[in-house]
Amino acid sequence: MKKVFTLICIxxxxxxTQAQKKKRNKKLxxxxxxxxxxxxxxxxxxxxxxKGVKFANWDLNSHQLMVIIDERKTDENKVRESVTNVGHDTxxxxxxxxxxxxxxxxxxxxxxQVVKDHKKG
Numbered sequence: 001m002k003k004v005f006t007l008i009c010i011x012x013x014x015x016x017t018q019a020q021k022k023k024r025n026k027k028l029x030x031x032x033x034x035x036x037x038x039x040x041x042x043x044x045x046x047x048x049x050x051k052g053v054k055f056a057n058w059d060l061n062s063h064q065l066m067v068i069i070d071e072r073k074t075d076e077n078k079v080r081e082s083v084t085n086v087g088h089d090t091x092x093x094x095x096x097x098x099x100x101x102x103x104x105x106x107x108x109x110x111x112x113q114v115v116k117d118h119k120k121g
Contacts, residue, residue, distance in 0.1 A: 054068045
């Protein structure tokens with residue numbers, strides 16, 4: 001009886017360990033600059049095009065990008081890099097000027113007048 005109980009415990013631990021290894025999803029949230037729905041679409045698309053990103057949602061009001069990633073395939077820095085490569089700043093990484101310059105005029109979040117215009121509307 002003792003041997004059967006020990007065997008059952010070993011099998012249970014093996015299955016529990018295997019199940020934990022498969023699931024490596026992690027929720028991340030960080031600030032990304034933008035001003036409009038075009039920015040939202042661009043930011044989310046850039047994040048989702050990063051290998052290992054399963055979900056992305058950028059909130060226009062709080063500027064928070066929430067992503068769910070597979071930690072075995074990507075990390076927060078790769079997601080930040082993807083977002084900055086389409087012209088949007090994060091707190092940790094600033095977008096290259098040439099990428100920012102390619103944004104539509106209404107998406108120039110570094111321009112105070114553009115930001116004010118979006119807050120009015």
